[in-house]
Amino acid sequence: MLAHPRLVPRGAARLHGLRDDRAQALHEHAAQQFAGRGRPRLPAQVLHRRPERAAGDETWVREQIASELAGGESTLERLYTGTAKHGVRRAFEASAAADLMTDLGLDAWLARAIGHVHTLAARPEGLRDIPQVTDELLAAHGDVATANIGDAVDRLALLDSGIRPLWPGARAIGRALTVWTRAGDNKAVHEAVRIAVPGDIIVVNGEGDTSRALIGELIAERAKARGVVGMVLDGAARDVDVLAEIGFPVWARAVTPAGPYKFGPGHVNVPVAVGGLVCRPGDLVVADSDGVAVVAAEKTVSVLDAARAVEADEAGRRARIRAGAGDAGDAGGHAGTGETS
Ligand SMILES: O=C([O-])CC(=O)C(=O)O
Ligand SMILES: [Mg+2]
Known part of the structure:
Protein backbone atom coordinates (compact mmCIF):
# COMPACT_ATOMS: atom_id res chain seq x y z
CA MET A 1 0.00 0.00 0.00
CA LEU A 2 1.29 3.47 -0.82
CA ALA A 3 1.70 5.78 2.13
CA HIS A 4 -0.77 8.59 1.71
CA PRO A 5 1.21 11.82 1.85
CA ARG A 6 -1.09 13.43 4.39
CA LEU A 7 -0.88 10.41 6.69
CA VAL A 8 2.92 10.34 7.07
CA PRO A 9 3.64 11.48 10.62
CA ARG A 10 6.56 13.82 11.08
CA GLY A 11 8.44 11.25 13.18
CA ALA A 12 8.04 8.49 10.60
CA ALA A 13 9.19 10.81 7.82
CA ARG A 14 12.21 11.64 9.91
CA LEU A 15 12.95 7.96 10.47
CA HIS A 16 12.84 7.18 6.77
CA GLY A 17 15.05 10.15 6.03
CA LEU A 18 12.25 11.66 3.94
CA ARG A 19 11.35 15.30 3.75
CA ASP A 20 7.63 15.67 3.74
CA ASP A 21 6.78 19.35 3.74
CA ARG A 22 3.08 18.71 4.01
CA ALA A 23 3.45 16.48 7.07
CA GLN A 24 5.71 19.09 8.63
CA ALA A 25 3.26 21.88 7.87
CA LEU A 26 0.42 19.83 9.35
CA HIS A 27 2.46 19.20 12.48
CA GLU A 28 3.30 22.88 12.87
CA HIS A 29 -0.29 23.91 12.30
CA ALA A 30 -1.53 21.43 14.93
CA ALA A 31 1.19 22.44 17.38
CA GLN A 32 0.19 26.10 17.02
CA GLN A 33 -3.47 25.30 17.42
CA PHE A 34 -2.97 23.28 20.58
CA ALA A 35 -0.20 25.38 22.15
CA GLY A 36 -0.92 26.18 25.77
CA ARG A 37 -4.42 24.72 25.67
CA GLY A 38 -3.75 21.41 27.38
CA ARG A 39 -5.17 18.29 25.81
CA PRO A 40 -7.12 19.16 22.65
CA ARG A 41 -10.70 17.98 22.18
CA LEU A 42 -11.88 17.16 18.68
CA PRO A 43 -15.09 18.93 17.66
CA ALA A 44 -18.21 16.74 17.71
CA GLN A 45 -18.79 17.10 13.94
CA VAL A 46 -15.35 15.52 13.32
CA LEU A 47 -15.86 12.74 15.86
CA HIS A 48 -19.13 11.72 14.24
CA ARG A 49 -17.64 11.49 10.79
CA ARG A 50 -15.66 8.52 9.59
CA PRO A 51 -11.96 9.42 9.66
CA GLU A 52 -11.36 8.83 5.95
CA ARG A 53 -14.28 11.14 5.18
CA ALA A 54 -13.03 13.69 7.66
CA ALA A 55 -9.72 13.61 5.81
CA GLY A 56 -11.61 14.04 2.49
CA ASP A 57 -10.10 10.87 1.04
CA GLU A 58 -12.69 8.16 1.39
CA THR A 59 -12.40 7.04 -2.23
CA TRP A 60 -8.62 6.79 -2.07
CA VAL A 61 -8.75 4.81 1.18
CA ARG A 62 -11.42 2.41 -0.13
CA GLU A 63 -9.49 1.79 -3.35
CA GLN A 64 -6.32 1.00 -1.43
CA ILE A 65 -8.04 -1.47 0.87
CA ALA A 66 -9.93 -3.13 -2.00
CA SER A 67 -6.76 -3.58 -4.06
CA GLU A 68 -4.95 -5.07 -1.06
CA LEU A 69 -7.73 -7.55 -0.32
CA ALA A 70 -7.94 -8.66 -3.96
CA GLY A 71 -4.64 -10.52 -3.61
CA GLY A 72 -6.19 -13.60 -1.93
CA GLU A 73 -3.86 -16.21 -0.41
CA SER A 74 -0.64 -14.45 -1.43
CA THR A 75 -1.80 -11.24 0.25
CA LEU A 76 -2.61 -13.16 3.40
CA GLU A 77 0.82 -14.79 3.38
CA ARG A 78 2.50 -11.42 2.81
CA LEU A 79 0.56 -9.85 5.68
CA TYR A 80 1.43 -12.78 7.92
CA THR A 81 5.17 -12.92 7.22
CA GLY A 82 5.43 -9.13 6.91
CA THR A 83 4.03 -8.74 10.42
CA ALA A 84 7.13 -10.42 11.82
CA LYS A 85 9.60 -9.21 9.19
CA HIS A 86 8.78 -5.52 9.60
CA GLY A 87 7.97 -5.62 13.32
CA VAL A 88 11.01 -3.74 14.60
CA ARG A 89 10.72 -0.98 11.97
CA ARG A 90 7.01 -0.59 12.70
CA ALA A 91 7.75 -0.45 16.43
CA PHE A 92 10.05 2.50 15.75
CA GLU A 93 7.42 4.16 13.57
CA ALA A 94 4.75 3.72 16.24
CA SER A 95 7.18 5.14 18.77
CA ALA A 96 7.82 8.17 16.51
CA ALA A 97 4.06 8.65 16.09
CA ALA A 98 3.65 8.46 19.87
CA ASP A 99 6.39 11.09 20.30
CA LEU A 100 4.54 13.37 17.89
CA MET A 101 1.27 12.86 19.77
CA THR A 102 3.04 13.60 23.06
CA ASP A 103 4.45 16.82 21.52
CA LEU A 104 0.89 17.79 20.63
CA GLY A 105 -0.37 17.12 24.15
CA LEU A 106 -2.36 14.05 23.06
CA ASP A 107 -2.52 10.77 24.97
CA ALA A 108 -0.01 8.46 23.25
CA TRP A 109 -0.78 5.37 25.33
CA LEU A 110 -2.39 3.43 22.48
CA ALA A 111 0.38 4.28 20.01
CA ARG A 112 2.93 3.05 22.56
CA ALA A 113 0.97 -0.17 23.04
CA ILE A 114 0.85 -0.70 19.26
CA GLY A 115 4.62 -0.26 19.14
CA HIS A 116 4.97 -2.88 21.84
CA VAL A 117 2.82 -5.35 19.91
CA HIS A 118 5.02 -4.84 16.83
CA THR A 119 8.13 -5.51 18.96
CA LEU A 120 6.58 -8.76 20.15
CA ALA A 121 5.52 -9.69 16.61
CA ALA A 122 9.14 -9.34 15.46
CA ARG A 123 10.24 -12.15 17.77
CA PRO A 124 11.11 -15.39 15.92
CA GLU A 125 8.05 -17.03 17.46
CA GLY A 126 5.86 -14.08 16.46
CA LEU A 127 2.81 -13.32 18.53
CA ARG A 128 2.23 -16.94 19.50
CA ASP A 129 2.95 -17.77 23.12
CA ILE A 130 3.96 -14.27 24.07
CA PRO A 131 6.09 -14.76 27.16
CA GLN A 132 5.00 -12.80 30.19
CA VAL A 133 7.10 -12.24 33.26
CA THR A 134 4.25 -12.41 35.74
CA SER A 302 14.33 -22.42 33.17
CA VAL A 303 17.03 -19.87 34.11
CA LEU A 304 15.51 -19.43 37.58
CA ASP A 305 15.58 -23.22 38.11
CA ALA A 306 19.22 -23.36 36.99
CA ALA A 307 20.17 -20.37 39.19
CA ARG A 308 18.56 -22.04 42.20
CA ALA A 309 20.56 -25.20 41.42
CA VAL A 310 23.78 -23.14 41.41
CA GLU A 311 22.71 -21.57 44.70
CA ALA A 312 22.03 -24.94 46.34
CA ASP A 313 25.30 -26.37 45.07
CA GLU A 314 27.27 -23.42 46.44
CA ALA A 315 25.44 -23.49 49.78
CA GLY A 316 26.42 -27.16 50.17
CA ARG A 317 30.03 -26.45 49.28
CA ARG A 318 30.27 -23.54 51.68
CA ALA A 319 28.82 -25.67 54.47
CA ARG A 320 31.44 -28.36 53.81
CA ILE A 321 34.26 -25.78 53.75
CA ARG A 322 33.08 -24.32 57.07
CA ALA A 323 32.82 -27.78 58.60
CA GLY A 324 36.46 -28.30 57.73
CA ALA A 325 35.59 -31.09 55.32
CA GLY A 326 36.74 -29.19 52.23
CA ASP A 327 34.86 -29.58 48.98
CA ALA A 328 35.47 -30.76 45.48
CA GLY A 329 36.91 -27.28 44.88
CA ASP A 330 38.91 -26.86 41.75
CA ALA A 331 38.56 -30.55 40.95
CA GLY A 332 34.76 -30.44 41.04
CA GLY A 333 32.24 -29.22 38.53
CA HIS A 334 29.99 -26.24 38.98
CA ALA A 335 26.28 -26.63 38.53
CA GLY A 336 25.05 -24.94 35.41
CA THR A 337 28.41 -24.27 33.80
CA GLY A 338 30.50 -27.39 33.95
CA GLU A 339 33.30 -25.14 35.16
CA THR A 340 35.24 -25.02 38.36
CA SER A 341 35.32 -22.12 40.77
O1 LIG B 1 16.69 17.36 35.89
C1 LIG B 1 16.44 16.18 35.64
O2 LIG B 1 15.65 15.80 34.74
C2 LIG B 1 17.13 15.11 36.43
C3 LIG B 1 17.08 15.42 37.86
O3 LIG B 1 18.00 15.97 38.43
C4 LIG B 1 15.86 15.05 38.62
O4 LIG B 1 14.96 14.40 38.07
O5 LIG B 1 15.83 15.39 39.82
MG1 LIG C 1 17.50 16.68 40.47
Whole structure:
Protein backbone atom coordinates (compact mmCIF):
# COMPACT_ATOMS: atom_id res chain seq x y z
CA MET A 1 0.00 0.00 0.00
CA LEU A 2 1.29 3.47 -0.82
CA ALA A 3 1.70 5.78 2.13
CA HIS A 4 -0.77 8.59 1.71
CA PRO A 5 1.21 11.82 1.85
CA ARG A 6 -1.09 13.43 4.39
CA LEU A 7 -0.88 10.41 6.69
CA VAL A 8 2.92 10.34 7.07
CA PRO A 9 3.64 11.48 10.62
CA ARG A 10 6.56 13.82 11.08
CA GLY A 11 8.44 11.25 13.18
CA ALA A 12 8.04 8.49 10.60
CA ALA A 13 9.19 10.81 7.82
CA ARG A 14 12.21 11.64 9.91
CA LEU A 15 12.95 7.96 10.47
CA HIS A 16 12.84 7.18 6.77
CA GLY A 17 15.05 10.15 6.03
CA LEU A 18 12.25 11.66 3.94
CA ARG A 19 11.35 15.30 3.75
CA ASP A 20 7.63 15.67 3.74
CA ASP A 21 6.78 19.35 3.74
CA ARG A 22 3.08 18.71 4.01
CA ALA A 23 3.45 16.48 7.07
CA GLN A 24 5.71 19.09 8.63
CA ALA A 25 3.26 21.88 7.87
CA LEU A 26 0.42 19.83 9.35
CA HIS A 27 2.46 19.20 12.48
CA GLU A 28 3.30 22.88 12.87
CA HIS A 29 -0.29 23.91 12.30
CA ALA A 30 -1.53 21.43 14.93
CA ALA A 31 1.19 22.44 17.38
CA GLN A 32 0.19 26.10 17.02
CA GLN A 33 -3.47 25.30 17.42
CA PHE A 34 -2.97 23.28 20.58
CA ALA A 35 -0.20 25.38 22.15
CA GLY A 36 -0.92 26.18 25.77
CA ARG A 37 -4.42 24.72 25.67
CA GLY A 38 -3.75 21.41 27.38
CA ARG A 39 -5.17 18.29 25.81
CA PRO A 40 -7.12 19.16 22.65
CA ARG A 41 -10.70 17.98 22.18
CA LEU A 42 -11.88 17.16 18.68
CA PRO A 43 -15.09 18.93 17.66
CA ALA A 44 -18.21 16.74 17.71
CA GLN A 45 -18.79 17.10 13.94
CA VAL A 46 -15.35 15.52 13.32
CA LEU A 47 -15.86 12.74 15.86
CA HIS A 48 -19.13 11.72 14.24
CA ARG A 49 -17.64 11.49 10.79
CA ARG A 50 -15.66 8.52 9.59
CA PRO A 51 -11.96 9.42 9.66
CA GLU A 52 -11.36 8.83 5.95
CA ARG A 53 -14.28 11.14 5.18
CA ALA A 54 -13.03 13.69 7.66
CA ALA A 55 -9.72 13.61 5.81
CA GLY A 56 -11.61 14.04 2.49
CA ASP A 57 -10.10 10.87 1.04
CA GLU A 58 -12.69 8.16 1.39
CA THR A 59 -12.40 7.04 -2.23
CA TRP A 60 -8.62 6.79 -2.07
CA VAL A 61 -8.75 4.81 1.18
CA ARG A 62 -11.42 2.41 -0.13
CA GLU A 63 -9.49 1.79 -3.35
CA GLN A 64 -6.32 1.00 -1.43
CA ILE A 65 -8.04 -1.47 0.87
CA ALA A 66 -9.93 -3.13 -2.00
CA SER A 67 -6.76 -3.58 -4.06
CA GLU A 68 -4.95 -5.07 -1.06
CA LEU A 69 -7.73 -7.55 -0.32
CA ALA A 70 -7.94 -8.66 -3.96
CA GLY A 71 -4.64 -10.52 -3.61
CA GLY A 72 -6.19 -13.60 -1.93
CA GLU A 73 -3.86 -16.21 -0.41
CA SER A 74 -0.64 -14.45 -1.43
CA THR A 75 -1.80 -11.24 0.25
CA LEU A 76 -2.61 -13.16 3.40
CA GLU A 77 0.82 -14.79 3.38
CA ARG A 78 2.50 -11.42 2.81
CA LEU A 79 0.56 -9.85 5.68
CA TYR A 80 1.43 -12.78 7.92
CA THR A 81 5.17 -12.92 7.22
CA GLY A 82 5.43 -9.13 6.91
CA THR A 83 4.03 -8.74 10.42
CA ALA A 84 7.13 -10.42 11.82
CA LYS A 85 9.60 -9.21 9.19
CA HIS A 86 8.78 -5.52 9.60
CA GLY A 87 7.97 -5.62 13.32
CA VAL A 88 11.01 -3.74 14.60
CA ARG A 89 10.72 -0.98 11.97
CA ARG A 90 7.01 -0.59 12.70
CA ALA A 91 7.75 -0.45 16.43
CA PHE A 92 10.05 2.50 15.75
CA GLU A 93 7.42 4.16 13.57
CA ALA A 94 4.75 3.72 16.24
CA SER A 95 7.18 5.14 18.77
CA ALA A 96 7.82 8.17 16.51
CA ALA A 97 4.06 8.65 16.09
CA ALA A 98 3.65 8.46 19.87
CA ASP A 99 6.39 11.09 20.30
CA LEU A 100 4.54 13.37 17.89
CA MET A 101 1.27 12.86 19.77
CA THR A 102 3.04 13.60 23.06
CA ASP A 103 4.45 16.82 21.52
CA LEU A 104 0.89 17.79 20.63
CA GLY A 105 -0.37 17.12 24.15
CA LEU A 106 -2.36 14.05 23.06
CA ASP A 107 -2.52 10.77 24.97
CA ALA A 108 -0.01 8.46 23.25
CA TRP A 109 -0.78 5.37 25.33
CA LEU A 110 -2.39 3.43 22.48
CA ALA A 111 0.38 4.28 20.01
CA ARG A 112 2.93 3.05 22.56
CA ALA A 113 0.97 -0.17 23.04
CA ILE A 114 0.85 -0.70 19.26
CA GLY A 115 4.62 -0.26 19.14
CA HIS A 116 4.97 -2.88 21.84
CA VAL A 117 2.82 -5.35 19.91
CA HIS A 118 5.02 -4.84 16.83
CA THR A 119 8.13 -5.51 18.96
CA LEU A 120 6.58 -8.76 20.15
CA ALA A 121 5.52 -9.69 16.61
CA ALA A 122 9.14 -9.34 15.46
CA ARG A 123 10.24 -12.15 17.77
CA PRO A 124 11.11 -15.39 15.92
CA GLU A 125 8.05 -17.03 17.46
CA GLY A 126 5.86 -14.08 16.46
CA LEU A 127 2.81 -13.32 18.53
CA ARG A 128 2.23 -16.94 19.50
CA ASP A 129 2.95 -17.77 23.12
CA ILE A 130 3.96 -14.27 24.07
CA PRO A 131 6.09 -14.76 27.16
CA GLN A 132 5.00 -12.80 30.19
CA VAL A 133 7.10 -12.24 33.26
CA THR A 134 4.25 -12.41 35.74
CA ASP A 135 4.18 -10.84 39.19
CA GLU A 136 4.46 -14.38 40.61
CA LEU A 137 7.61 -14.98 38.60
CA LEU A 138 9.09 -11.68 39.79
CA ALA A 139 8.33 -12.67 43.38
CA ALA A 140 9.82 -16.15 42.83
CA HIS A 141 13.18 -14.50 42.14
CA GLY A 142 13.19 -13.20 45.71
CA ASP A 143 16.81 -13.15 46.78
CA VAL A 144 18.36 -14.90 43.77
CA ALA A 145 21.85 -13.45 43.11
CA THR A 146 22.89 -12.01 39.75
CA ALA A 147 26.12 -14.03 40.04
CA ASN A 148 24.10 -17.26 40.18
CA ILE A 149 21.96 -16.21 37.23
CA GLY A 150 25.14 -15.53 35.29
CA ASP A 151 26.62 -18.91 36.23
CA ALA A 152 23.36 -20.59 35.23
CA VAL A 153 23.64 -19.25 31.69
CA ASP A 154 27.29 -19.90 30.95
CA ARG A 155 28.24 -16.62 32.66
CA LEU A 156 26.54 -14.60 29.96
CA ALA A 157 23.45 -12.37 30.50
CA LEU A 158 25.32 -9.85 32.66
CA LEU A 159 25.82 -6.18 31.91
CA ASP A 160 29.40 -4.95 31.87
CA SER A 161 30.88 -4.00 35.22
CA GLY A 162 30.90 -0.27 34.42
CA ILE A 163 27.19 -0.21 35.31
CA ARG A 164 27.17 -0.20 39.11
CA PRO A 165 24.65 0.28 41.93
CA LEU A 166 24.62 3.86 43.21
CA TRP A 167 24.09 2.94 46.86
CA PRO A 168 25.05 -0.11 48.93
CA GLY A 169 22.50 -2.88 49.24
CA ALA A 170 20.44 -1.78 46.22
CA ARG A 171 18.36 -4.61 44.76
CA ALA A 172 15.57 -4.72 42.19
CA ILE A 173 13.69 -7.30 40.14
CA GLY A 174 11.39 -6.08 37.39
CA ARG A 175 10.06 -6.23 33.85
CA ALA A 176 12.09 -4.09 31.45
CA LEU A 177 10.48 -0.87 30.26
CA THR A 178 13.10 0.16 27.74
CA VAL A 179 14.30 3.57 26.59
CA TRP A 180 16.74 4.50 23.87
CA THR A 181 17.74 8.11 24.14
CA ARG A 182 20.20 10.52 22.60
CA ALA A 183 23.29 10.94 24.80
CA GLY A 184 22.60 13.24 27.75
CA ASP A 185 18.89 13.77 27.00
CA ASN A 186 16.07 12.46 29.21
CA LYS A 187 12.89 13.41 27.33
CA ALA A 188 12.18 9.76 26.52
CA VAL A 189 12.90 8.72 30.13
CA HIS A 190 10.14 11.08 31.27
CA GLU A 191 7.81 9.51 28.70
CA ALA A 192 8.67 6.03 30.02
CA VAL A 193 7.86 7.10 33.57
CA ARG A 194 4.53 8.44 32.36
CA ILE A 195 3.47 5.07 30.91
CA ALA A 196 5.11 2.82 33.54
CA VAL A 197 3.10 0.25 35.49
CA PRO A 198 3.96 -1.42 38.82
CA GLY A 199 6.74 -4.00 38.47
CA ASP A 200 8.52 -2.15 35.65
CA ILE A 201 12.24 -1.46 35.81
CA ILE A 202 13.33 1.30 33.44
CA VAL A 203 16.32 0.26 31.32
CA VAL A 204 17.97 3.07 29.38
CA ASN A 205 20.42 2.99 26.51
CA GLY A 206 21.94 6.43 27.03
CA GLU A 207 24.69 5.60 24.54
CA GLY A 208 27.16 5.18 27.42
CA ASP A 209 27.39 8.95 27.87
CA THR A 210 28.62 10.04 31.32
CA SER A 211 28.76 13.80 30.79
CA ARG A 212 25.11 14.45 31.84
CA ALA A 213 22.86 12.81 34.41
CA LEU A 214 19.79 11.22 32.81
CA ILE A 215 17.90 10.98 36.08
CA GLY A 216 17.83 12.42 39.58
CA GLU A 217 15.66 12.65 42.67
CA LEU A 218 12.57 14.15 41.04
CA ILE A 219 12.20 11.68 38.21
CA ALA A 220 12.98 8.90 40.72
CA GLU A 221 10.15 10.07 42.99
CA ARG A 222 7.75 10.12 40.02
CA ALA A 223 8.86 6.66 38.93
CA LYS A 224 8.54 5.29 42.46
CA ALA A 225 5.04 6.69 42.73
CA ARG A 226 4.09 4.72 39.60
CA GLY A 227 5.40 1.44 41.04
CA VAL A 228 8.68 1.41 39.08
CA VAL A 229 11.11 -0.79 41.03
CA GLY A 230 14.37 0.75 39.81
CA MET A 231 16.40 2.04 36.87
CA VAL A 232 19.37 0.72 34.93
CA LEU A 233 21.20 3.38 32.92
CA ASP A 234 23.87 3.02 30.28
CA GLY A 235 24.59 6.60 31.23
CA ALA A 236 24.88 8.73 34.36
CA ALA A 237 22.68 9.86 37.27
CA ARG A 238 22.72 12.52 40.00
CA ASP A 239 21.16 13.31 43.40
CA VAL A 240 22.52 9.99 44.72
CA ASP A 241 22.11 10.84 48.41
CA VAL A 242 18.39 11.35 47.92
CA LEU A 243 18.09 8.21 45.78
CA ALA A 244 19.55 6.26 48.72
CA GLU A 245 17.37 8.08 51.24
CA ILE A 246 14.13 7.28 49.37
CA GLY A 247 15.35 3.74 48.69
CA PHE A 248 15.04 4.03 44.91
CA PRO A 249 17.64 1.67 43.41
CA VAL A 250 19.60 2.87 40.37
CA TRP A 251 22.48 1.26 38.47
CA ALA A 252 24.48 3.62 36.30
CA ARG A 253 27.84 4.10 34.62
CA ALA A 254 28.68 7.31 36.49
CA VAL A 255 27.49 10.09 38.76
CA THR A 256 27.65 13.73 37.73
CA PRO A 257 25.89 16.88 38.92
CA ALA A 258 25.50 18.02 35.28
CA GLY A 259 21.83 17.98 34.29
CA PRO A 260 20.30 16.48 31.15
CA TYR A 261 18.90 18.02 27.98
CA LYS A 262 15.18 17.47 27.44
CA PHE A 263 14.64 17.71 23.69
CA GLY A 264 14.81 14.11 22.45
CA PRO A 265 14.84 12.27 20.23
CA GLY A 266 14.35 8.98 21.96
CA HIS A 267 12.25 5.81 21.81
CA VAL A 268 10.30 3.92 24.44
CA ASN A 269 9.68 0.17 24.48
CA VAL A 270 11.97 -0.87 21.67
CA PRO A 271 14.82 -3.39 21.99
CA VAL A 272 17.87 -1.58 23.41
CA ALA A 273 21.59 -2.16 23.80
CA VAL A 274 22.69 -1.69 27.39
CA GLY A 275 26.01 -2.59 29.01
CA GLY A 276 26.91 -4.80 26.04
CA LEU A 277 23.64 -6.77 25.98
CA VAL A 278 20.32 -6.55 24.18
CA CYS A 279 17.35 -5.96 26.48
CA ARG A 280 13.86 -6.23 25.02
CA PRO A 281 10.70 -4.74 26.47
CA GLY A 282 9.28 -7.17 29.02
CA ASP A 283 12.54 -9.05 29.63
CA LEU A 284 13.37 -9.90 33.24
CA VAL A 285 15.96 -7.69 34.92
CA VAL A 286 17.57 -8.68 38.22
CA ALA A 287 19.98 -6.17 39.75
CA ASP A 288 21.90 -6.36 43.03
CA SER A 289 25.14 -5.23 44.68
CA ASP A 290 27.22 -7.12 42.10
CA GLY A 291 25.56 -5.71 38.98
CA VAL A 292 22.73 -6.38 36.54
CA ALA A 293 21.43 -9.52 34.80
CA VAL A 294 18.97 -9.54 31.88
CA VAL A 295 17.05 -12.73 31.10
CA ALA A 296 14.93 -13.09 27.95
CA ALA A 297 11.29 -13.22 29.01
CA GLU A 298 10.77 -16.66 27.45
CA LYS A 299 13.71 -18.17 29.37
CA THR A 300 12.97 -16.93 32.87
CA VAL A 301 11.49 -20.14 34.29
CA SER A 302 14.33 -22.42 33.17
CA VAL A 303 17.03 -19.87 34.11
CA LEU A 304 15.51 -19.43 37.58
CA ASP A 305 15.58 -23.22 38.11
CA ALA A 306 19.22 -23.36 36.99
CA ALA A 307 20.17 -20.37 39.19
CA ARG A 308 18.56 -22.04 42.20
CA ALA A 309 20.56 -25.20 41.42
CA VAL A 310 23.78 -23.14 41.41
CA GLU A 311 22.71 -21.57 44.70
CA ALA A 312 22.03 -24.94 46.34
CA ASP A 313 25.30 -26.37 45.07
CA GLU A 314 27.27 -23.42 46.44
CA ALA A 315 25.44 -23.49 49.78
CA GLY A 316 26.42 -27.16 50.17
CA ARG A 317 30.03 -26.45 49.28
CA ARG A 318 30.27 -23.54 51.68
CA ALA A 319 28.82 -25.67 54.47
CA ARG A 320 31.44 -28.36 53.81
CA ILE A 321 34.26 -25.78 53.75
CA ARG A 322 33.08 -24.32 57.07
CA ALA A 323 32.82 -27.78 58.60
CA GLY A 324 36.46 -28.30 57.73
CA ALA A 325 35.59 -31.09 55.32
CA GLY A 326 36.74 -29.19 52.23
CA ASP A 327 34.86 -29.58 48.98
CA ALA A 328 35.47 -30.76 45.48
CA GLY A 329 36.91 -27.28 44.88
CA ASP A 330 38.91 -26.86 41.75
CA ALA A 331 38.56 -30.55 40.95
CA GLY A 332 34.76 -30.44 41.04
CA GLY A 333 32.24 -29.22 38.53
CA HIS A 334 29.99 -26.24 38.98
CA ALA A 335 26.28 -26.63 38.53
CA GLY A 336 25.05 -24.94 35.41
CA THR A 337 28.41 -24.27 33.80
CA GLY A 338 30.50 -27.39 33.95
CA GLU A 339 33.30 -25.14 35.16
CA THR A 340 35.24 -25.02 38.36
CA SER A 341 35.32 -22.12 40.77
O1 LIG B 1 16.69 17.36 35.89
C1 LIG B 1 16.44 16.18 35.64
O2 LIG B 1 15.65 15.80 34.74
C2 LIG B 1 17.13 15.11 36.43
C3 LIG B 1 17.08 15.42 37.86
O3 LIG B 1 18.00 15.97 38.43
C4 LIG B 1 15.86 15.05 38.62
O4 LIG B 1 14.96 14.40 38.07
O5 LIG B 1 15.83 15.39 39.82
MG1 LIG C 1 17.50 16.68 40.47
